[in-house]
Amino acid sequence: MTLAARVAEHVNFLRSAGLHVLVNVDGGGVGGGVIDRLRSVGFDVNEVQFGSRAMDPRKWANRRAEIWGAMREWLNIGTLAKDEDLIADLTNLEYGYTSTDQILLEKRESMKARGLASPDIGDALAVTFAVPTRIAGTSTLEHAGHDAASAAKVTAYDPIATAMAGRSYA
Secondary structure, three states, rough: OOOHHHHHHHHHHHHHOOOOOOEEEEOOHHHHHHHHHHHOOOOEHHHHHOOOOOOOOOEEHHHHHHHHHHHHHHOOOOOOOOHHHHHHHHHHHHEEEOOOEEEEEEHHHHHOOOOOOOOHHHHHHHHHHOOOOEEEOOOOOOOOOOHOOOHHHHHHHHHHHHHHOOOOOO
């Protein structure tokens, strides 16, 4: 309930700034309760099941691998604040291939056996790539590798500055 309330508060803040907000939540584990609560109070939530079938099952073993792949493409042009925990999550996760040459990410249990924490922050970032989104002034970005003009618009977009525009905290 606490997490759902914090998500709702943040979404309402961004909406009050005139932004369209898309909410993606990993539906596995405790995420199911967060989704249920947000929906019960009127929020439209995209439930993302990491273990579900990939949209392109020829290349990806599951939805999680596919979403991380989309994030990896975006990282070629996108920028992130320096965060040591996020860096560890993005660089410690290994991948391999199935017998049918699909890309498969390392399981959390395997990471734990290697003495590493679950990449929760990385997964939280990755879930934002589960649904193609539209950024103001751009076309729908189904993946990051568009032309240079689109890349410039994406990298110039600053959601914090946009959300804070015109706000005064005296």
